[in-house]
Amino acid sequence: MHKNSRRGFMGKAFGAVAGVGAVGSLVAMKKSWDPLPSVKAAGFTTLDMTIYPEGELITEKWRGKPIFVLKKTAEMIEKQTEGQKARSIKVGDSQFMLCIGLCTHLGCIPGYNPKEEAFLCACHGGRFDWSGQVTHTPPPRGFDIPPFKIEGNKMILGEVGPEYQAMKDSGITL
Numbered sequence: 780m781h782k783n784s785r786r787g788f789m790g791k792a793f794g795a796v797a798g799v800g801a802v803g804s805l806v807a808m809k810k811s812w813d814p815l816p817s818v819k820a821a822g823f824t825t826l827d828m829t830i831y832p833e834g835e836l837i838t839e840k841w842r843g844k845p846i847f848v849l850k851k852t853a854e855m856i857e858k859q860t861e862g863q864k865a866r867s868i869k870v871g872d873s874q875f876m877l878c879i880g881l882c883t884h885l886g887c888i889p890g891y892n893p894k895e896e897a898f899l900c901a902c903h904g905g906r907f908d909w910s911g912q913v914t915h916t917p918p919p920r921g922f923d924i925p926p927f928k929i930e931g932n933k934m935i936l937g938e939v940g941p942e943y944q945a946m947k948d949s950g951i952t953l
């Protein structure tokens with residue numbers, strides 16, 4: 780008796796859900812872009828940092844977000860400003876710019892122009908230099924840097940290592 784009435788309730792509940800299916804599917808589509816909390820908790824990505832070519836922007840993915848990786852050229856290292864140096868990540872003998880590739884204004888994905896060594900966000904004209912510092916508003920700050928831990932020549936995204944903690948403590952990333 781109890782089981783039957785429960786089944787009846789479930790049937791009604793399912794019917795109600797099916798009734799709003801059209802709206803629900805739109806919500807579901809949006810939700811499917813965001814990882815589940817359980818996936819987030821286990822969301823580590825390990826990058827082998829030896830494979831990146833110098834001066835070429837490569838886009839990786841971490842927890843569904845684009846991750847920009849740029850291995851600095853010798854020229855970039857030589858001419859970098861203190862601000863650019865502060866955002867630098869050293870792995871082995873190489874230096875990298877690595878950040879979440881989402882504009883800090885409203886979340887568009889900016890494009891990289893290697894000739895200008897700059898990122899341009901087409902949504903509202905925000906600009907960033909090659910190191911991820913904002914150079915033209917409306918973005919309120921430079922690109923955010925994901926939590927990372929360095930292990931030999933590898934970077935583990937999603938884990939907090941001392942280099943990331945230092946960047947966070949000094950306000951380089953949120």
Ligand code: FES
Pocket residue numbers: 882883884885886887900901902903904905916917918
């Ligand atoms: Fe990039 Fe507005 S979302 S400038």
